[in-house]
Amino acid sequence: MENKWIVGVDIGGTTSKMAFITPKGDIVSKWQIPTDHRNHGGNIPEQLKYEIEKKCSELGAENTCLMGIGVGAPGSVNAVTGIVREATNLSWKSAYPLKKNLEATTGLPVAIDNDANCAALGEMWKGSGQGARNLVLVTLGTGIGSGIVINGHIVHGAGGAAGEIGHLASNTKDGYLCKCGKHGCLETIASATGIVRAALAIANDHSDGGLSFFYKQNGTITAKNVFDFAERGDHQAKSVVDYALEHLGIALANVANTLNPEKIVIGGGVSKAGQYLLTRLNHYYQQHLFPTVKETTEIKLASLGNDAGVLGAAWIADQLT
Numbered sequence: 440m441e442n443k444w445i446v447g448v449d450i451g452g453t454t455s456k457m458a459f460i461t462p463k464g465d466i467v468s469k470w471q472i473p474t475d476h477r478n479h480g481g482n483i484p485e486q487l488k489y490e491i492e493k494k495c496s497e498l499g500a501e502n503t504c505l506m507g508i509g510v511g512a513p514g515s516v517n518a519v520t521g522i523v524r525e526a527t528n529l530s531w532k533s534a535y536p537l538k539k540n541l542e543a544t545t546g547l548p549v550a551i552d553n554d555a556n557c558a559a560l561g562e563m564w565k566g567s568g569q570g571a572r573n574l575v576l577v578t579l580g581t582g583i584g585s586g587i588v589i590n591g592h593i594v595h596g597a598g599g600a601a602g603e604i605g606h607l608a609s610n611t612k613d614g615y616l617c618k619c620g621k622h623g624c625l626e627t628i629a630s631a632t633g634i635v636r637a638a639l640a641i642a643n644d645h646s647d648g649g650l651s652f653f654y655k656q657n658g659t660i661t662a663k664n665v666f667d668f669a670e671r672g673d674h675q676a677k678s679v680v681d682y683a684l685e686h687l688g689i690a691l692a693n694v695a696n697t698l699n700p701e702k703i704v705i706g707g708g709v710s711k712a713g714q715y716l717l718t719r720l721n722h723y724y725q726q727h728l729f730p731t732v733k734e735t736t737e738i739k740l741a742s743l744g745n746d747a748g749v750l751g752a753a754w755i756a757d758q759l760t
């Protein structure tokens with residue numbers, strides 16, 4: 440086979456995403472599989488091998504057309520040793536040698552990195568980064584993660600924990616307990632979890648207003664509901680959104696003033712709130728920027744959705760060759 444492909448894998452707690460990708464970043468085929476938790480996650484290399492061979496056969500391609508595998512994994516990932524730690528959503532025990540085991544199982548070269556880092560590289564390569572060599576991807580989901588790319592390379596930090604933007608200190612006086620053990624981290628305020636908690640507090644305290652009424656009707660509120668109500672002018676929802684986005688805007692301005700990247704790209708489930716989120720976030724973000732940074736660091740919404748992780752994973756695997 441003349442064409443050579445890279446396998447991009449984005450391992451998640453429930454589903455893993457896979458794709459065959461050309462060295463130019465075109466997706467040949469992509470699919471999802473339920474992540475195999477049996478044998479404390481020890482089946483994952485065999486599962487990936489099976490899936491890769493099955494897809495090759497479906498496409499009428501030889502396994503020899505594959506150049507390597509790139510994997511984005513949750514938790515603390517040492518890109519050099521290929522060991523994953525603290526992947527709390529997976530069944531791997533304290534430290535799992537993913538690179539070594541996957542290379543032994545498949546016979547292909549393997550590159551791994553943290554999933555948020557891979558998503559940042561994916562957006563840099565084929566998404567909203569549009570080739571920017573300096574970029575920060577911030578994912579707003581149940582938590583807040585980020586990947587920092589400087590001069591085209593991920594910043595890992597001394598312990599692999601660079602980019603923990605979700606744990607920037609935001610409310611140091613009376614903030615909520617974060618899952619990291621500190622109080623008042625940014626993600627206790629501006630993640631979907633933080634937004635829903637603030638919305639529930641208001642809905643429980645008030646008998647009037649759209650948000651309160653919706654909660655009484657449905658017994659639940661999502662971050663998307665809160666943004667929808669805010670966009671329609673509901674005062675309670677607006678106060679929740681503005682509180683979250685003021686803290687996020689200040690944090691991102693601090694990041695921008697520190698790194699002056701070309702772009703800060705906002706991804707993750709909460710980013711589906713789209714232009715409304717971007718406008719309100721920019722309102723707070725712009726107020727805290729150093730003048731030169733204001734002219735050169737722009738906030739954009741991510742554009743690749745679920746494909747960012749597999750594309751970034753393929754990008755790191757391509758660097759092996």
Ligand SMILES: [Zn+2]
Nearest residue numbers: 606617619624
């Ligand atoms: Zn924290």
